[in-house]
Amino acid sequence: MKFILEELKDRGLLKQVTNEEKVKNAQETNAGVYCGFDPTADSLHIGHLIQLINLKRFGEHGFSPIAIIGGATGMIGDPSFKSQERQLLTLEQVGENVKAIEKQIKGLVPNVKIANNADWLSTMSLIDFLRIIGKDFNLAYLLAKDNIASRIEKGLSITEFSYTMLQGYDFFNLYEKFNCTVQIGGSDQWGNITSGTDYIASKIGRENSKACGITMNLLTKKDGVKFGKTEGGAIWLDANKTNEYEFYQFFINQEDQDLETLFNYLTVLPVEEIKSILEEHNKEPFKRLGQKRLAQEVTTWVHGQKGYERAIYITQAIFSGKLAELNSEDLKIVIQAIPNSKAKADLSIIEFLVESKIASSNREARELIRDKAITILEQNEFTEQDSVGKKFSSLENIVIVKKGKRKYYSVELI
Incomplete structure (x- = not known):
C-alpha cells in the first residue's frame, strides 16, 4: 500500500x-x-x-x-x-x-x-x-x-x-x-x-x-480567494440548505485553472486518472468535460447517485427550456436557484417585465416581446396589452420567465 x-x-x-x-x-x-x-x-x-x-x-x-x-x-x-x-x-x-x-x-x-x-x-x-x-x-x-x-x-x-x-x-x-x-x-x-x-x-x-x-494546504483558487466563499453565502452539505442543483452548479462553474487542484484535493480519484481527465478536457475546453466530471464526483459523494441524477435532470430541463416537465418539488428547487422578484398580477406584460426588473425600461420590454425573447409557460407570443395574470402561474402564484435562451427569473404575483 x-x-x-x-x-x-x-x-x-x-x-x-x-x-x-x-x-x-x-x-x-x-x-x-x-x-x-x-x-x-x-x-x-x-x-x-x-x-x-x-x-x-x-x-x-x-x-x-x-x-x-x-x-x-x-x-x-x-x-x-x-x-x-x-x-x-x-x-x-x-x-x-x-x-x-x-x-x-x-x-x-x-x-x-x-x-x-x-x-x-x-x-x-x-x-x-x-x-x-x-x-x-x-x-x-x-x-x-x-x-x-x-x-x-x-x-x-x-x-x-x-x-x-x-x-x-x-x-x-x-x-x-x-x-x-x-x-x-x-x-x-x-x-x-x-x-x-x-x-x-x-x-x-x-x-x-x-x-x-x-x-x-488550505484550498484556495489561483487568484488567492479561499475556496467556498460565494456572494450568496456558504454552500452547505445539507440539501435543505443548499439543494442538489445549486450544489452541482457550484462545481460545474469552476474555472479551468482550478480543476487540477480541486480534483486532487476533493476526490479520491487516482492522480494518473486525474491527469487523463484533464488531458481530455484540454482538447476541447468549451465542452467543460473537467467541470462535469468534478461536479459528478463531488455531488455523488455528498448527495448520492439520486441527488446527482436530480441535479442533472433539473439542469437539462433549465437549459433545454422544458421547465414545464418538472414536478412541483423540482420546480421549487429551480425557483430557489434563480433571481426572484415580485410584481402585481394585473399588470400588462410590458409593466410586468419592468416592475419585476426583467427589463430595464418599457422600450426594452417591447423589444423583448417583439423579438419573442420572453417565454412564459412555453408561450413566447404576446401583445403589449396582454396581462400576465395568474393563468401563467407555474406554482403557487409564481411565474417563471425565460429571457433569451438561458436566463430565468422567478416572479411572485402579489
Whole structure:
C-alpha cells in the first residue's frame, strides 16, 4: 500500500508533519487518525469537504478514521487566525448541531468513529482543568504559537485562549481510548495539533509517545480567494440548505485553472486518472468535460447517485427550456436557484417585465416581446396589452420567465 504522505505530496496536499516515521508506523498498525469539527451550525459546508475527504483517504490507506465533534469546544470557538471572537451558542443550539453534523459525517466517511469531546470536557471542573491540563502548558509556549500571537493585539479572551489546551487534551483522550496516534487538519491548525502532540509527550514521555500531526494546504483558487466563499453565502452539505442543483452548479462553474487542484484535493480519484481527465478536457475546453466530471464526483459523494441524477435532470430541463416537465418539488428547487422578484398580477406584460426588473425600461420590454425573447409557460407570443395574470402561474402564484435562451427569473404575483 502506498505511504499516505507520498499520496498527500503527489496531490499537493501536504503542508507540515511532526514526524514521518510515526505516521508510517501508524499506517502499518492501522492506528486511528482524527480530525475535529466544531458544531457552529446545523450543517457542514464545502469548506469542510477537504478534511472529510482526507479522513476517507486515510481510511483507504489503512488508518481507522475518527471524527471528533466539539460539543464542548464548540461552546467556545477556535480563535486560530480569526479576526474576532465567535458569537457564543447556547447549549441547546450546540446539541442540535452536534446531532445534525454527526449524521452528515457518518454518511460521507465509511467506517468512521464519532466522538464528542463534551463526553470528557463537560464534566470537568475549573479546578480539574487547571490541575490536569493547565499545569502542563507553559505560558511562554502558548504565547509563541502563531494562532494565538496573531490575536493578542486584536484582543483574545481567556475563553478562546484555553481552546488550544482543550484540543490538546482531546488528542490525549483519543490516544488513550481509541489508539488514535495521528491528528490532521488545515495548515491553520498547526498550533493546535502540536499542542496535542506535546501534551501527550508530557503525560507519557516523549520517547514513548506515538502521537504525530499532519497539516494540509488550505484550498484556495489561483487568484488567492479561499475556496467556498460565494456572494450568496456558504454552500452547505445539507440539501435543505443548499439543494442538489445549486450544489452541482457550484462545481460545474469552476474555472479551468482550478480543476487540477480541486480534483486532487476533493476526490479520491487516482492522480494518473486525474491527469487523463484533464488531458481530455484540454482538447476541447468549451465542452467543460473537467467541470462535469468534478461536479459528478463531488455531488455523488455528498448527495448520492439520486441527488446527482436530480441535479442533472433539473439542469437539462433549465437549459433545454422544458421547465414545464418538472414536478412541483423540482420546480421549487429551480425557483430557489434563480433571481426572484415580485410584481402585481394585473399588470400588462410590458409593466410586468419592468416592475419585476426583467427589463430595464418599457422600450426594452417591447423589444423583448417583439423579438419573442420572453417565454412564459412555453408561450413566447404576446401583445403589449396582454396581462400576465395568474393563468401563467407555474406554482403557487409564481411565474417563471425565460429571457433569451438561458436566463430565468422567478416572479411572485402579489
